[in-house]
Amino acid sequence: MEELAKVLPADLLPSVQELFDEFSLAGMKSAGVEVQEVKGYRLTPGVTTDALQYAYDEWSFREGDVLLGSFPKTGTNWTLDIIRRLLYDESSYNLCKNLPLSTLILEAGSPLKFSVLDKLPLKRRLMGTHLPAELLNLKKLKESKAKLIYVYRNPKDQLVSWFHFIQKIPHLVNHPLGHMINQGFNNFFEHALKGDLPIGTKPGEGYANHLFSFYEHKNDGNVLLLCFEDLKKDFRGQVEQVAKFLDIEITNDRILEVEKLCSFQTMKENIDTNKNQQLQEFQTANMRKGDVGSWEEVLTDEQSKLVDEKFNQVLNGTDVKFVYSL
Template identity: 40%
Template sequence: MEQMLNMLPPEMQVLMKQMSLKDFPQNPTSKSYKGHNFIPMFSPEVAEYAYDKMSVKEGDVYIVSYPKTGTNWTYEIIRQMLYRDPMSEELSKRIPLQLGVIEMEPCEKFALLDKLPLQRRIMGSHLPAELVNVDRITKANAKIVYVYRNPKDQIVSWLKFASKLPVVNEEPMKSMLNSGWDKYFEHVVAGDFPMNMKPGQWYPDHILGWYKHRDNKNVHFACFEEMKQDLPREIKKLADFLDVSLSNDEVDKITEACTFANMKKNIATDGSNRSKILDINMRKGEVGGWKNYFTVAQSERVDTLFKEKLAETDIRFTY
């Protein structure tokens, strides 16, 4: 790790170390960009910079998703695929979280990304399609993986995740997260939460925006529940899409390393700041936990809302 850091310009070494020490912002506020209300902790200014100025290299991989739909799991699977030599593997584990998320501060991180001695870079984002320069990414022959998950588990997972963060002490999040399940649910389906979407929009609108790019050969849709059902099969699909050659033994190794239990164990022993943040992100990774929270009426309401919104798509969910 030190050897690779020493390859960076001195000012970039300092920035890398500074980001590695940072936790989530302690006084987050929601801001707006092009009519989209951003999740607290994310920066409209950085998103705008990324759209206009972020360099895109052939082979880069962008993992895009709505929050709490399997982003970190997919990131780890792809990280295991791309970084198999010891030095790249070690560096990739030490990359600060904010360096790997497009819309997180600071803007200076993009210059650092350009200097990292990695042949292929992995970036994540929760941005809607209209705030990502998809044309520039795909014309550079970079890849976009869109991850989706059944909305009922997403709704529960977002509540559990957001309640652990500083956003719970800030409005409008504070009231919406602390008023009980029923009121929280109503805020979600009304599109009240600042989730990088326009007011009144939420998860189905995020899916619809990205679905417009479904036929782009450089865009791949990955389903959380399908990965849970048959991870080796989905790893092979991802490998084919990313032009990565994997033997059956390598698929088996990635499958084993990326079980939820092993990922949690590795995070617990890693010790990096990134791992501390990922530990907050990773809860249970289950399918069907929503049944402990939803009433029958709430479940049917989500079914209806998604059926109406996604009627012209082939997106189907496993609950």
């Protein structure tokens, strides 16, 4: 809060402190984790409908704002940092690093955060979401001239990364649904592929359906689909594409600087020195390896085949091509 007190209006600080308190990770571990539903979509345990519905009905993005959509463990944290580096100078970047975690995630926390977001000294705001397209007011987002980027990753690496990540979230492991999570990878794989895990999805649906919900909007003028593996393979070319999409002029030198700042090593060092404990804990849990192809060390041939069949069934007729090795 000390850093925020230097740059935010004094009358905004009590609301910011309240957001820190309500969304502290310690609070989440002891909070009720009832699974709530919206239009048949089951939300992640611990996420309520309050912020989601307020964002859909009451709140509006502004021209130039950016929303990053993604399914868990598809490159969200990395892509958010890349976009943040493109949008902001060092002062605004550091402001965002010190904000309560709920201001970075559309569906997290309470509606109070939207009044805070509206008063931040930022020309362009950036948020992420794991909600499917059906639960987002994309019509209103487009009318406001905001931009939507959706990042996706090959589903085999996603599954492995998701399994490791979810073990670090106590309120999920200890939830009544914990038996899907804490009994080894093979058990987790079965439930994840069947669509048993509530993550903004309908029963029986999962990552493939989530991806398809955004794919249907790929020709909207304010939507960009971004492949995680393409970022790994051609960082400079993909960042140039993102900058162009966001109407940001960027030099080769700046792209090289962003590449260095968003390297795994630099991001890890930044987490270790981050004074925002809430964000530090969240990012530490999120960062693992970010490799392409590590699924081959975990999935059996049969499991790999089952993933192919599931995603081919849902994405049949699309031009989505997954990259499983580099």
